Amino acid sequence: QKEVEQDPGPLSVPEGAIVSLNCTYSNSAFQYFMWYRQYSRKGPELLMYTYSSGNKEDGRFTAQVDKSSKYISLFIRDSQPSDSATYLCAMYSGGSNYKLTFGKGTLLTVNP
């Protein structure tokens, strides 16, 4: 079992839909949880990060972390065609351990 599991999709939704992306993990030491967006032929760019459990909102994006279930989510409201990309979850334990562990990524297409 990999440390971080993420459904690779692909996921196709109409413009304006609410999108839910999820990851599960097995390492209880993970404390920092991130979502990266990666457009085709580009490097990943950070969308949001959350420390420990809880919710965080930034515009149309909401990140949720449930450490008791080892489950994290990213919600995209009012999705736009420009949101079409691969979304990668990533996490690390913190302190001197800098190593990011990524999920496989979910390919999202938002259709106009």
Place this chain on the structure above:
Amino acid sequence: EAGVVQSPRYKIIEKKQPVAFWCNPISGHNTLYWYRQNLGQGPELLIRYENEEAVDDSQLPKDRFSAERLKGVDSTLKIQPAELGDSAVYLCAIGGGQTFNEQFFGPGTRLTVL
């Protein structure tokens, strides 16, 4: 992405040939990472530098891969000889977050080994 320049962007070689990738980050970032991203997978760490020192190279296949970071700024990653399974995107990232380990990725070098 604007903070990290990688070259070349694409490289096609035959197996057993050597290949090198370059990473040119903006100055002032002590931490530099090399990742490999296989098709349909997330990036996996190969090596992490703090200034000139490789502080985590446990995932680097040292029989064929080597890396260096001269003067704590630019870095090169080399594969010699390349194998078919090395086909992937090689990403360079710099670290610089104040409150957490935010990493800024370059666009990557897409390697195809024939």
